[in-house]
Amino acid sequence: MAACFSATRVFGLFACVLCAMLFLGCEEIEEPKPWIRVERPQMLFTDTTLLDSYDKGVLNWRLKTAYLERWADKEIVTVCPVFVDIYDSVGERVAFLRADSGSLDMKFTYVYAYGHVYALTPKGASVRADSLLWNKKDNLVKTASYVRVVSEDGDVLQGVGFESDAKLDNWKILSDVTGIFQDAAKRLKDEDKKQAEAERLSDPPSSSSQVVSSSSKALNPSARPKPAAPQPVPVNSKAGAAK
Numbered sequence: 001m002a003a004c005f006s007a008t009r010v011f012g013l014f015a016c017v018l019c020a021m022l023f024l025g026c027e028e029i030e031e032p033k034p035w036i037r038v039e040r041p042q043m044l045f046t047d048t049t050l051l052d053s054y055d056k057g058v059l060n061w062r063l064k065t066a067y068l069e070r071w072a073d074k075e076i077v078t079v080c081p082v083f084v085d086i087y088d089s090v091g092e093r094v095a096f097l098r099a100d101s102g103s104l105d106m107k108f109t110y111v112y113a114y115g116h117v118y119a120l121t122p123k124g125a126s127v128r129a130d131s132l133l134w135n136k137k138d139n140l141v142k143t144a145s146y147v148r149v150v151s152e153d154g155d156v157l158q159g160v161g162f163e164s165d166a167k168l169d170n171w172k173i174l175s176d177v178t179g180i181f182q183d184a185a186k187r188l189k190d191e192d193k194k195q196a197e198a199e200r201l202s203d204p205p206s207s208s209s210q211v212v213s214s215s216s217k218a219l220n221p222s223a224r225p226k227p228a229a230p231q232p233v234p235v236n237s238k239a240g241a242a243k
Contacts, residue, residue: 043070043077053108060166061086063104063111075105082113086167094122095168097132109136121168124152129162139166147173154182 045068053060065079082102086095100115114131121127130145140163147162149171161174 039071041069042072043068045069049079051104051108058089059087059091063102065102070106075107076103077106078103084111084113088122088167096120097168099132110134119168121164121171123169125171126150127162127164127168127171132162134166140164141166141168141171149173156180 047066049065049068051063051065053062062085063079064083064085065081067080068077070077078101080101082097082099084097085093086097088094097113097117097119099113099117102111102113104111111134112131113133117127117129117132119127119132127147127149129143129147132141132143134141142164143162144160146158146160148156148158149162150156157173157177157179159173159175159177162171163174164171
């Protein structure tokens with residue numbers, strides 16, 4: 001009886017295994033997925049990277065970024081963020097610019113900075129804009145967007161459009177200019193005083209010339225008036241006769 005029970009148990013276990021094999025055999029076998037090509041940039045730097053621009057062997061500006069990429073089918077280099085140091089003719093840093101992102105071409109014919117652009121000029125003025133574009137052809141920094149400038153005197157100027165030289169030394173706002181001027185009344189008064197003083201020095205009063213001419217006449221004897229000739233005294237003949 002025990003042997004019969006054991007054989008039945010073994011047969012049941014074998015049947016279960018056979019059913020599991022049949023079930024797995026009927027399950028659809030997953031085919032390997034085809035190889036997918038992932039596009040990657042031809043040039044990629046994810047660490048501090050420096051790019052220098054020279055003009056006739058003199059360093060003009062240096063761009064520093066933490067992320068740089070360039071794709072094989074494009075000449076555009078994308079950087080994020082943007083830090084640009086601007087140098088003068090003797091190699092001294094005179095201004096700088098920063099922005100969230102930027103792009104440029106491999107020949108450095110332009111640099112486009114966009115997103116919270118902030119620049120500091122050599123004279124101490126600060127510039128804020130949505131974007132700034134430097135073009136090598138005309139060597140100017142421009143934007144058609146809204147711009148806000150705080151001058152070295154603390155004046156706040158804002159408007160639409162901005163144009164400057166490459167070193168941000170001489171700049172102007174193109175249109176819709178409004179501003180807030182610090183101590184405007186006092187500065188106008190001081191300016192009026194300077195202008196009046198300049199006019200006084202350039203055009204002396206006419207009384208001075210009169211004094212000079214009169215003194216010159218006094219020193220020149222020929223210019224003195226001649227004394228009048230003595231006139232004859234009339235004689236009263238009647239009075240003389242009475243005496």
